[in-house]
Amino acid sequence: MKIVTQVKLLPEAGQAAALGATLRTVNEAACWVSGVAFESGVPREYELRKHTYAELKARGLGAQAAQHVIKKTRDAYTTLKANIRAGNLGKPGSKRRDKARSKPITFRPQAAQPFDDRCLSWQYDAKTVSIWTTAGRLRGVRFLCSPDALKMLREHRKGESDLIERDGVFYQIAVCDIPFYLIAVCDIPEAEQYEPSGFIGVDLGITNIATTSTGYRAAGRGLNRHRKRQLDLRKKLQAKGTKSAKRLLKKRSRKEARHSANTNHIVSKTIVTTAERTGSGIALEDLTGIRSRVRLRKDQRTPLHSWSFHQLGQYIEYKAKRAGVPLIYVDPAYTSQQCSECGHIDRRNRQSQSTFACRSCGALMHADDNASHNIGRKGETVWTAGRESRVPATP
Structure with a gap:
């Protein structure tokens, strides 16, 4: 059984700048690969690699990063095709469905980028990671997680880990407070299923x-009231439209989702x-x-x-x-x-x-x-x- 464990990175200012630049570079490259795939009729991953790998290397991406960019783009089109087939984007001829099929897939500058063990290594005792960036290998990047999460990473982490940036704002201080996270995949053995009495x-x-x-x-009742309060607050802040209101909207953007997830847990x-x-x-x-x-x-x-x-x-x-x-x-x-x-x-x-x-x-x-x-x-x-x-x- 595969579940994910999230850890927060605590990079210094220079390390944070390198991580942010890396995400922007790989996602810009992914948008270019997506355009090539769209014009070529979305070929298979191997064929797409022949059209794009050399250019990605010329853009400063490492070998593994280039492979992951191509795979990420091809997987995005596979997901789109599956959603269309399942009817998740509307019936044939619907406006939403036609719009999704009429243009290439784009990636946000802060979208997640996968890293495998060749470009990301974990030092559990020191609570640091070594990660590839466009500025070179960053070593000793500290991370923060709970003792249970650290135990799970040490015993069950397997496969790729995704680097993401959430609502990043650069601060000129010694230790940067940009919210970078690593989402690691853990393969946990399932418990033996018993025969139920009912x-x-x-x-x-x-x-x-x-x-x-x-x-x-x-x-x-409590969750619905919380959602209603968040909706009313968003309406007021959006109507106000000032810089401070926009900052508060960004700060509270996932508050409702976190509260809902905690309740469901x-x-x-x-x-x-x-x-x-x-x-x-x-x-x-x-x-x-x-x-x-x-x-x-x-x-x-x-x-x-x-x-x-x-x-x-x-x-x-x-x-x-x-x-x-x-x-x-x-x-x-x-x-x-x-x-x-x-x-x-x-x-x-x-x-x-x-x-x-x-x-x-x-x-x-x-x-x-x-x-x-x-x-x-x-x-x-x-x-x-x-x-x-x-x-x-x-x-």
Whole structure:
């Protein structure tokens, strides 16, 4: 199982200048390679290398950096093609889809650049790295991380690490405070999966972030209020338009995302810990494409598109793999309309956002609790069906 670990670099002023110049150079080169690929019909990586490698070397890039620039560009086009095929950029003939296909892919000056072990080495005891730049090899660049992150890097780091710059502003001081980060890939062995005694159904939502069939409910009131405050503040600062307002906007640009991610980490850890303690599996709804299927009023669209259900699902998934907890995805169809007591399905059973009243047996309960029980039951069915033999009986 591959997860990433983030460490913050603490370069001196001269080192920070070299790192910033390197990112700008490689991303400018990536934009040029992208233009060549677009004009050539996006050839394979080997063919693209024949057209661009010599020029990249002439621009001052090292051999490995040039290879990574070409691979990064080709991977970007592969991702674009996959998104188009999956319909993530709209239906054929849509304005967004045509726009994405009509011009070369571009890279931001601070976009991530991959480094492998040939151009980046780690000194864990000294908490420093040695990294290639366009100004030469930088040695002794300090980094900062937690003890747990350092242990994970020492034991499981494998493969490439990405250098990124976030909201960089140069300061003329002895130690530069430009936020450079290294995102390292760690390959962690998965725990052995046990046979579950049952499944915990998890109903995901906006009003309640997650509701489980064990009775746990993570209310979304605080997170939704935080998002509303951030939205109102952004509107005020954007309307003001002064330099100080723009600085504050830049400073707070990822505040909401960090708060949301922290909340999802807490919720996912609670769910996985409960499943591990009780020997149960976890059943999640497969909500792929829900934003394109749902039709809402204008005032409801912002909460829907701010809903980070996919991130929460990813957090639950990787935490479950590390703990050996079985996890499956089920079809969410009718889970909010079906009675978990008698199985009767009717749209009118869902009287409001929070109230479920079965028109057949009269069962009355919270709507999210009812849906979580249905999801858990579906999880058991899917798990059992997957374990059953499909081999015809011997006559």
